[in-house]
Amino acid sequence: MWILRLTQTVCAMSSATPNIAVIGAGPAGLMAAEILAEGGATVTVYDAMPSVARKFLMAGRGGLNLTHSEDLTAFLSRYREAAAWLEPAIRAFPPQRLREWCEALGEPTFVGSSGRVFPVAMKASPLLRAWLRRLDGRGVRFELRHRWTGWDSEGRLTFRAPNGPRAIVADAVVLALGGASWPRLGSDGGWVSVLAAKGVAIAPLRPANCGFTVAWSDIFRGRFEGQPLKGIALSFGDRSARGEAIVTRGGLEGGAIYALSAELREVIAQTGEAILHVALRPDVSPAELIARLSAPRGKQSFSNVLRKALQLSPVAIGLLQEVAKSQGLSLSSLPPERLAALINSVPVRLTGTTGLAHAISSAGGIAREELDEDFMLKRLPGIFAAGEMLDWEAPTGGYLLQASFATGAAAGRGASKWLKL
Template sequence: MPGDVVSDAANRLRKNVAVIGAGPAGLMAAEVLAEGGASVTVYDAMPSVARKFLMAGRGGLNLTHSEELPAFLARYREAAEWLEPAIRAFPPQRLRDWCEALGEPTFIGSSGRVFPVAMKASPLLRAWLRRLATQGVRLELRHRWTGWDGAGRLTFETPAGPRAITADATVLALGGASWPRLGSDGGWVSLLSERGIAIAPLRPANCGFTATWSDIFRDRFEGQPLKGIALAFADRSVRGEAVITRDGIEGGAVYALSAELREAIALEGAASLHVALRPDLATADLVKRLSAHRGKQSFSNVLRKALQLSPVAIGLLQEAAKAQGLSLSSLSPDRLAALINAVPVRLTGTAGLARAISSAGGIARDELDADLMLKRLPGVFAAGEMLDWEAPTGGYLLQASFATGAAAGRGTLRWLKNNI
């Protein structure tokens, strides 16, 4: 089972716990609490549960990753030490076993990422909701949390008007601020800030960036993918794909560098990303191919045939040359080869939170105890993207959400046991 703590006290007194937020972290906390004997109600502002989870699963639900745990934990950067206890208690294999128990087996893809065999979120979510229902977990939808009243009751706006409820403990799992149309709009920040809780500003993570394209390049290549490339920034290099947007660039390889790029732009006002268009070819090989007799071929045909560069890749090269007041055809094979595998793209800003895959920032680590309870608000716990951590795509986001949800559930059971 997800939680290893079963509270006899909770069983005996049937303590009421409110879970606010019906995403993966909130639902996992609810499951752990219900298994521990608590009476659980999950509240959510949306008319249905786990909307962001379902959206993430449309292209194949990447639940977690199969790499060894030390490497896995390092993906969380500064937050790795903080998240480690929760993830070690509910590691990737445990998540896979949990899926299997719900009738949704998983497999490891060629990249090491873990997916359900069904490749969708909806079958897993349906099975999960059935299990929660048998455990007595209740759902109250269209309930937007608005804080606490003077008597300490949780307050909500509902279609029937304001509502106040009393809970013996509360788990907050309201998400960050990315994809706000799916429910995670960061509205909780002001509610906790008013209570003196320190919140690191919510910022785009796993996001795209803005760049200044020429009108010709933008109009011709918007939406076109750059495949088989490598991106480099500072001392990091990542292979993968990117997509040209009307205002800049996004995609998996960009997301992997987004934290470093975002911080550099915040500090310096811009960042220079370098794109290797043929990272599999050494400079000497590129020079040799470029030096070959081209006959009557156009220069673009040489790049396309000799180097297998796509039209969008050639267009990106032309953008870089123009920015330096040069033409590609005037460059020597040596200089052109160097440019092909280090095309500079000047990034001037981050795409907005509404377009980001996830968000950085959230409740500061020092505001929570080891059980993820807010020190200033006894009996109130937090989990998921509300906490101040970020991670790249690849299964790390969902894994930490599930794991911290389970941790908050266990912590709540311990607190209930000790506060009867």
């Protein structure tokens, strides 16, 4: 009857300062810890890794895209089915407030040409150091190398710690353990079985913002692995994305691919494959393509015609040749009209995802109906959850971190409210 004991403990508190355990030292957990410490609670953050916020630091290697500057209505739409659920938390801690929070830590931000928001320092480490100094000043403690294993029969939190098993008494708990992408950085989804054993409904964790596998020929793979397809447009069904993709040894990845990953992943799960269409020159009209392809070639090789007349890169030409060969076609024999259509709709057969371990983020997690409006688990009073362990997903572009910060703040406020801080 550990839930009853937890409730009784809280109800019995008077002048005693409540003791809060935050499990997970990523952005969601640290934000919850900050909110709770501001409210006067004694907060201890537990994490399985030897240092905090490892995935956050890794994200900073690419410039640390914190959030996005677009209109909030458009911003919220990026969360798709989860938008209505996340909206109150994001409106309470919107992109502008996140930018102000960074500024208060001495790390100003700027809006890039794409509308994405970055710290001026273009990395995570200065922001994290300033944040940890603030948390330390507010009395937040850290217990690292503590892997959460659940609860014991008396309702105490249990951990595998450096000196052996530990049992911790807490007046409330915020779970911010992340999803299951990049498990070597700490978020391995081990919490799923712990909560499932308590009857909590959890949508299966799946890769999001991930790459996809393609059965490249040895020739194409050997020549073009690691090269970018730039300035392309991708389409799948009624969805499209602009940007670039990287040819990998086993397939394709990159920003434009990630934007369509949810739809591609679901179709592959149902049918075993998905056909992605790649427009190599999306800004050139069909008529213009046909005109350029119809011009006299002289003594030029066909590859030189594609390179000079259409400004196709070697990897783009290679992709055309790869797909044409798989279909038994000779590019040089195709009439201009058909070749022009192929150039802006190259069908690439995707056969699978590159898996959770290499995905930027994960879909799935604690189901919406398991949480109340304060992000408390209905089955487990006093236990709150935030961040990527909840059942939502979003594209890259700042949406992932924004929702992690916002739900962490919401869970912190929810725990403060429950404790009557």
